[in-house]
Amino acid sequence: MKKFLRVVLILLLLVAATVVIAALIAPKETNITSTTVINAPKEAVWEQMVKFKNWPNWSPWHKMDPDQKLTYSGVDGEVGSSYSWVGEKTGEGSMTNKSVENGKMTYELKFVKPFESTAGGYLMVEDAGNGTTKATWTYTGNNDNFLWRGMGYLMGMKKMLQGQFDEGLANMKAYVESHKSEMPAAAPKLTVEEVQFAATNYAGYKSHVGMGDWEKVLGESLGKLQTAAGARISGAPVSIIYKWDDDKMEGDVLIGAPIADGKPVDGAAMEKVAATRAYKVAYVGDPAGTGAAHQAIGAKLAEKGEKDVLFMIEEYAVAGDKEKDKNKWVTNVYYLMK
Secondary structure, three states, rough: OOOHHHHHHHHHHHHHHHHHHHHOOOOOOEEEEEEEEEEOHHHHHHHHHHOOOHHHOOOOHHHOOOOOOOEEEEOOOOOOEEEEEEEOOEEEEEEEEEEEEOOOEEEEEEEEEEOOOOEEEEEEEEEEEEEEEEEEEEEEOOOOOHHHHHHHHOOHHHHHHHHHHHHHHHHHHOEEEEEEEOOOOOOOOOOOOOEEEEEEEEEEEEEEEEEHHHHHHHHHHHHHHHHHHHHHHHOOOOOEEEEEEEEEEOEEEHHHEEEEEOOOOOOOOEEEEEEEEEEEEEEEOOOHHOOHHHHHHHHHHHHHOOOOOEEEEEEEEEEEEEEEEEEHHHEOOOOOOO
């Protein structure tokens, strides 16, 4: 019996030593990159990437554990949105949308069970020519736990993760290409016009707001204004953007509407906009995509060497009160020049 225990002890020590040596050899960071080309426009692929409620269509972890419990928060597809999961095979954790810019969503991944750790990465779409899209998915995980780093190295964890990321993009490719008729079409080319913005008196409510709260603040502000001003409202609602931080995706805005008589509205801020030269894009589609209109105007300003922007206005000319289909909504984006 003693001999048997001695053998078991020696084997355990050998295993422990192997794990320690593996931990010393293994890198402290795991980096994964997977790419594929999908025969569909960027808009269709992006819709699957940026909206967490679409992830069950292709995510390898949803396929692995289809009965896991999913919880969503925030405005899906916008900065600050997230989802969390609890599953028998996939453990427990959450993923959060940290930034969205130019077809790239950066995310933060937090694992709770079976072990605690954090990771990050991004998903990105790029034109690949002839109506196809290059999809990229990256992951960067910190291997701070010494023993887990050694065990992961011995188990071939990086190779396994690479296989899962490759499988995820292969699933996405298959899903998008087989559901083309249901996917968003390629965005139309945006036309930037130079126009004369008419003098307008606006009433509304000022706030510092982020993209994740925009829809909520918009609804609350317009509801208050309808109660306070009623029939004095003489046009489509607007967001007047005084200052915007592209990195944090937040800024100072006034959300309101034009007032026919220009007189003060109780509790609301007033903004008297003089007639001025402006650049305009009439954006047709889901307002979540109006960033393309801002980019188009920004490119035009850079081309013409103009920098003196007074402020920006988003005018919701056709919205939910007139049209149920968001793909038919019209948002006029103006850059008013000094």
